[in-house]
Amino acid sequence: MTADQWIALAAGIGGGALRVGVPFLFVSLGECLTEKSGRINLGLEGVLVLSAMAAFGGSYLTGSPWAGVLLGACVGALLAALHGVLCSLDGVNDVATGIALMLLGTGLAFYFGKALIQPQAVQLPSIPLGNWSDNPVVRSALQVNALLPVGIVLAVLMWWAFAHTRAGLLIRMAGDSANATRALGYSVSGIRIASTAAGGFIAGLGGASLTLFYPGSWNEGISSGQGLIAVALVIFARWSPLRCVGAALLFGGAGALGPALQSIGVGWGYHLFNTVPYVLTLLILVITCRPGTVVVGSPGELSSTR
Amino acid sequence: MRIPVKEIALPVLAITAALGIFGILVWFAGVSPVEVWATLFKGAFGDWFSWQNTLQRAAPLMLTALCVALPARAGLVIIGGEGALVLGGLACAAMPYVMPLPDNIVGTIMVCAAGALAGALWIMLAGWLRQFRGINETISSLLLAYIAIGIFKHLVEGLLRDPASLNKPSTLSLSEGIRIGGIAGSDVHWGLVLGVIACLGLGLWLRATASGFSIRVVGGNPRTAQLVGLPANRLILAACGLGGACAGLAGAVEVAAVHTNANASLIASYGYAGILVSFIARHSPVAVVPVAILFGGFGAAGSLLQRRLGLPDASVLVLQGIAFVLILASEALRHTDIKASLAKWAAPRPPAAVPGTMHKGLPS
Numbered sequence: 001m002t003a004d005q006w007i008a009l010a011a012g013i014g015g016g017a018l019r020v021g022v023p024f025l026f027v028s029l030g031e032c033l034t035e036k037s038g039r040i041n042l043g044l045e046g047v048l049v050l051s052a053m054a055a056f057g058g059s060y061l062t063g064s065p066w067a068g069v070l071l072g073a074c075v076g077a078l079l080a081a082l083h084g085v086l087c088s089l090d091g092v093n094d095v096a097t098g099i100a101l102m103l104l105g106t107g108l109a110f111y112f113g114k115a116l117i118q119p120q121a122v123q124l125p126s127i128p129l130g131n132w133s134d135n136p137v138v139r140s141a142l143q144v145n146a147l148l149p150v151g152i153v154l155a156v157l158m159w160w161a162f163a164h165t166r167a168g169l170l171i172r173m174a175g176d177s178a179n180a181t182r183a184l185g186y187s188v189s190g191i192r193i194a195s196t197a198a199g200g201f202i203a204g205l206g207g208a209s210l211t212l213f214y215p216g217s218w219n220e221g222i223s224s225g226q227g228l229i230a231v232a233l234v235i236f237a238r239w240s241p242l243r244c245v246g247a248a249l250l251f252g253g254a255g256a257l258g259p260a261l262q263s264i265g266v267g268w269g270y271h272l273f274n275t276v277p278y279v280l281t282l283l284i285l286v287i288t289c290r291p292g293t294v295v296v297g298s299p300g301e302l303s304s305t306r
Numbered sequence: 307m308r309i310p311v312k313e314i315a316l317p318v319l320a321i322t323a324a325l326g327i328f329g330i331l332v333w334f335a336g337v338s339p340v341e342v343w344a345t346l347f348k349g350a351f352g353d354w355f356s357w358q359n360t361l362q363r364a365a366p367l368m369l370t371a372l373c374v375a376l377p378a379r380a381g382l383v384i385i386g387g388e389g390a391l392v393l394g395g396l397a398c399a400a401m402p403y404v405m406p407l408p409d410n411i412v413g414t415i416m417v418c419a420a421g422a423l424a425g426a427l428w429i430m431l432a433g434w435l436r437q438f439r440g441i442n443e444t445i446s447s448l449l450l451a452y453i454a455i456g457i458f459k460h461l462v463e464g465l466l467r468d469p470a471s472l473n474k475p476s477t478l479s480l481s482e483g484i485r486i487g488g489i490a491g492s493d494v495h496w497g498l499v500l501g502v503i504a505c506l507g508l509g510l511w512l513r514a515t516a517s518g519f520s521i522r523v524v525g526g527n528p529r530t531a532q533l534v535g536l537p538a539n540r541l542i543l544a545a546c547g548l549g550g551a552c553a554g555l556a557g558a559v560e561v562a563a564v565h566t567n568a569n570a571s572l573i574a575s576y577g578y579a580g581i582l583v584s585f586i587a588r589h590s591p592v593a594v595v596p597v598a599i600l601f602g603g604f605g606a607a608g609s610l611l612q613r614r615l616g617l618p619d620a621s622v623l624v625l626q627g628i629a630f631v632l633i634l635a636s637e638a639l640r641h642t643d644i645k646a647s648l649a650k651w652a653a654p655r656p657p658a659a660v661p662g663t664m665h666k667g668l669p670s
Contacts, residue, residue, distance in 0.1 A: 042444065086631065089638035095383050095444055097634050099581055104627030110620030220620075225452050231445055271463065275456030278449045282441075291440035 005264045011138050012263055016256020017249045018129075018144050019214040023048065023223070024255075025151040025248035026206030027230035029158060030199035032241055034080075035234055036162065037195035038175035038188075038301030042098025043083045044203045045227030046105020051076035051207030053113040056218040060121035065212050068121065069147070072211075073204035079105050080200020084193035102227070109220075116218040124212045145213040147205060151245075154202065158241035171195050175299030203227065225278070232281040235288060238297035251277050316636040317586050321600075324629035331624065337615050349610030350603025358493045362564075364602030365494075366391070368501035369556035370580025371587065371594045372508060373429060373549040377443070378589040379512060380545035381525035384432060386447030387553040388577025389454030390425035394554025395561040396458050397424035399477040399568035400466055402484075409483035417484060418558045425554015426547040428454060433546030437539045455573060462568055476569035486563035497559035502595055504552055509591035521545050553577060579605070582630050601626070 027044055034041045041047075055072025059065045083101050087094045127149070130142025161168040174181045174191040181188050206226075211218050233251060237243035258273030325346075329339030350360050373387035398421035407413035432447040463475040486495050512518035524531040524538045525545075531538050556576060561568050583601050587593035608622035 082631070086635055089635060091637050091640065092634055093637075096585055097631075099385055099585075100627065100630035100634050103578065103582065103623065104631055107620055107623030107625075107627040111618050111624045114618040114620065225448065228445065228448050232449070269460060271456045271459040275453045278452040278456075282435075282446060282449050282453075285441045285446065286435070286439055289440040291438060 007135060007138065008264050009260055011135075011142075012260025013253050013256050015140075015142055016260055017253035018142070018148060019252065020255040021249040021252025022145045022148050022151060022209045022213070023206040023226055024230065024233060024251045025155070025245060026147075026209065027203045027227050028233040028237065028244040028248055029151065029155055029241055030076075030080075030201070030203035030206070031230040031234045032199075032237070032239060032244055033158065033171070033202065034196050034199035035302055036175045036239060036299055037171045037192045038178065038299050039084070039087055039192045039196055040094055040098065040231065040302060041080060041083055041101075041196055041199060042095060042228065042231060043080065043101025043105065044098075044200070044230055045223065045225065046102040046109075047076045047079050047200050047203045048105075048207045048210070048223045048227040049109040050079055050105040051204035052210040052222050053109040053116065053207075053218055055204070055208035056116055056121050056211035057112070059123075059212055060116060060119050063122055065122050065124045068212055069124070069205065069208040072208035073201045076204020076207060077197045077201035080203070081193065081197035083200070084196030087196075088189035088193060113218055113220070117220075120217070121212065123216055124209070126213070145209055147209045147213065150205070151248075155241040155245050162241070172299070175301055178301055203230075229277060229281055232285060235298075236281075236284045239299065240297065251280070254280050312640060313588060316640055317597075317633055320632040320636045321629050324625060324632050327628050327632075328621075328625045332615075332617060332621070335617065337617060342611065342615060342617070345610055345614050346604070346607045349607030356603075356606060359606040360599060360603040361494045361498050362602070363605045364598045365497040365501045366556040366560055366576040367580055367583050367598035367602055367605075368498075368505050368594055369552040369559070370577050371583035371598055372504060372580075372591060373425070373553035373556075373577070374581050374584035375587065375589040375591055375594060376508060376512075376521075376545045376549035376552070377429070377433065377542075378584065379525045380521045380542045381528065382433065382436065382542065382546065383444045384429060384447045384546065384549065385444055385581050386429065386432060386449075386451035386454075386577070387549075387580050388573070388575065389447070389451030390428045390550045390553035391557040391560075391577045392451075392458045392573055393428050393454045394421035394425040394557030395565075395568050395572045396461060396466075396477075396557070397421050397554070398558035398561045399480065400461070402478065402480065403466060407481075407484060409481050413481075413484040414486060414562060417480065417562055418555060421558025421561070422551040422555045425557065426551035429546045429550025429553065430543055433543050437542055451577065458568070458573070459570070462570070466568070468567065471567075471569070474569055476565075476567045479567045480562055484562065485566060486559060495559070495563035497556075497563050500555065500559060501598070504555070505591045505595050508548065508552075512591065517541070517544070553580070556580075579626065582626055585630065586633055 027048055031041060031044055051072035054075040055068040058071030059068030079101060083097055086092055086097045124146045126143040127146055129144050130139040133139055162172060170186060170191055174188050178188045181191065210222050229251065233244065233247045237247045254276045257276050258270050261273060262270055325343060329342060332342045333339050349356055351357060370387040370391055373390055374384055377384040398417040401407060401417045401420045407416055428450060429447065432443045432450055435441040435446045436443040462477055466477045467475050468478045486497060488495050512522060520536050521541050524536055524541050528538065557572060560572055565571055579601060583594060583597045587597045604622050604625060608619055611617045611621050612619045
């Protein structure tokens with residue numbers, strides 16, 4: 001390979017990490033918030049797809065991408081709130097409900113999104129991080145989604161809030177011991193429904209960045225399991241919002257491997273390289289999980305880690 | 307035998323309610339709900355043609371539902387049946403590349419066995435990861451499904467590709483004698499019979515044999531299973547293997563009876579619909595049969611909804627999603643004693659506690 005090809009490959013993966021990683025960042029932050037309160041939401045996959053459609057539709061109808069972002073996030077919050085309410089009913093399993101929500105969200109997105117496959121919506125502005133470079137490949141690779149800084153600020157905010165605010169402590173308490181929360185006179189269901197809905201709102205931002213930045217159009221294959229990978233990402237990040245940023249970028253880079261190789265002419269194994277994020281997730285789970293023990297840092301009430 | 311009235315009535319009520327909500331949704335889209343319900347029924351069970359279409363779709367649903375139901379009876383939530391189905395179809399189509407096959411029923415059995423084996427190994431991997439590495443099987447099986455689809459596409463578009471398949475990469479077609487034919491006088495293939503036999507057989511196994519009973523003990527109460535010394539690891543792997551074999555068989559049947567080769571049409575989310583079928587059937591293999599026929603019917607009616615009433619083809623997915631959510635919500639009703647809560651509601655309220663009486667007798 002020539003030097004130019006190496007630069008193109010590095011730019012492809014690095015730029016891909018910043019582009020592809022943004023949806024991962026928001027979904028994993030949303031899942032992190034939900035899981036901190038002691039509930040798992042596999043339905044974030046459905047939330048992601050539905051909010052991606054809603055954000056695209058909102059931007060198409062109003063002409064403002066930011067209105068689309070808001071609509072996507074609100075729709076995501078609504079669907080996640082449904083998950084929260086259903087799970088708080090007696091005898092309802094949160095894993096099964098998550099799968100149901102995944103189906104429902106995908107169905108609704110395809111149903112209402114049929115009309116959106118053709119049109120073009122106004123896209124989110126990009127931030128040119130690569131202007132220092134003379135290399136056009138590097139410059140175009142570092143055109144970053146305007147939502148990326150929002151996500152990083154949100155991660156820091158969440159990290160701070162979990163440690164220092166009353167709401168953050170309440171969420172962590174509901175996640176670690178439902179009995180202790182009840183004993184102090186707080187409603188465990190209430191806290192969990194609120195956290196699940198807020199998690200859906202954050203994941204909705206990820207959905208918006210899928211259709212309003214990269215790849216930037218609405219189609220039915222828009223999210224191939226990114227909402228589910230988030231569940232594994234949160235385990236990888238040990239339920240820390242700050243580590244979610246690193247994990248999301250790592251996965252973005254892994255997801256960009258296939259297209260980056262194709263762009264420099266390596267056609268072989270395109271589909272195999274596309275499975276790298278899933279293989280990586282599985283490997284991380286193999287490394288971090290131990291039979292019969294709980295993953296370090298996991299909320300005590302979380303069903304998926306017990 | 308006790309007839310489980312509540313177990314049947316609640317899903318029926320939930321599906322009726324789902325049809326109601328779906329009616330409201332299409333009403334917003336400017337289509338008459340009554341017409342939608344009529345079309346759904348006509349497309350699913352209206353005439354012999356619709357019945358054939360329905361039964362043909364019910365076959366893979368039964369088998370993929372078993373891939374959820376059997377592990378669920380052992381206490382595992384496996385949702386990656388789609389991966390087992392896809393790899394089962396791939397293994398079935400790849401058999402002629404590996405060895406020369408007799409062009410008769412023996413060949414059919416061999417390709418189907420290859421499919422079942424591939425599916426069994428794939429789901430057993432998820433079971434193994436859970437038992438021996440402590441990885442949540444729901445997440446791992448789903449990741450494995452995406453990996454399976456990647457492997458499938460890689461091989462179908464590469465090593466196993468029939469050079470004659472231009473626009474749609476496919477493997478070489480199975481020879482005529484190996485394919486699974488229709489049941490005499492219909493378009494319904496023998497895969498349906500395989501599905502029904504698998505459901506009834508595995509249902510009987512769970513109910514009537516010691517090993518089946520052990521699996522239910524392991525799933526129902528792991529601590530009891532440990533106390534009586536059941537080999538939980540082996541039983542769980544067996545449940546995963548059998549379930550995966552069913553999903554793999556579903557893929558093999560789809561290849562050998564419907565597509566004749568492996569191509570991207572195989573990835574038709576039968577695996578995901580099977581999750582729904584199994585949950586509605588409350589993970590009972592016998593109950594899977596009628597539920598799979600009902601959902602096969604919804605699937606068959608989907609294209610009629612699209613053609614007759616101009617609704618998007620995702621409409622059926624929405625209906626399925628609403629039905630799933632409502633059925634899960636109805637679980638809450640199953641756990642409450644309806645008569646008792648009605649009586650409690652009708653009874654006169656007890657007088658409100660007088661403040662301060664609670665701590666009477668305690669030193670203040």
